[in-house]
Amino acid sequence: AQSVAQPEDQVNVAEGNPLTVKCTYSVSGNPYLFWYVQYPNRGLQFLLKYITGDNLVKGSYGFEAEFNKSQTSFHLKKPSALVSDSALYFCAVRYRVGHTGNQFYFGTGTSLTVIP
């Protein structure tokens, strides 16, 4: 089945330490991969996406993600975590269906807590 998975419901990291939020996908063909962040009582905010080309994608607020085709992963990373990064993070995958269709899935979400 086509899907995207976030294996960790909760990630805790100390402020100033590097953070990683994991995402793996299961999509045939060439998927487009996205990361979104959601702060409490807010809508989702786009962080970054992988379409093609360089496997390391840089996005907003110092986040980056590495597309790894052999491991079917798209982990979100940041070299130095801030307390303000504490939020809910969603990985998402979109892919074409036929000539004009689209299908897309969100992962189950990972709650990131950065400890001061």
Add this chain to the structure above:
Amino acid sequence: DTEVTQTPKHLVMGMTNKKSLKCEQHMGHRAMYWYKQKAKKPPELMFVYSYEKLSINESVPSRFSPECPNSSLLNLHLHALQPEDSALYLCASSQDLRGQAHYEQYFGPGTRLTVT
């Protein structure tokens, strides 16, 4: 302007009421979406409009009725809802949906709906 606005922010309604949620964007996007989100869960896709035509209906009960009056506006009409319909309702938009899966979505802040 990369903003999607939603009104109202909060809505409390009884099971016999009729109400509407409104969404607006002025980014020239031709794809607009309604999602339902429960606490700490990923958004669940309800409807997608592409060029003001209903493109996807994810088997949503008929008590939810979407409407896209023009390319900037999206409404969700509510009637005879159940308590389990209480959730955060998110609107989103993206560029042309036709065959293009790599465009990110921009989300509004959501309407917090409580059905009593």
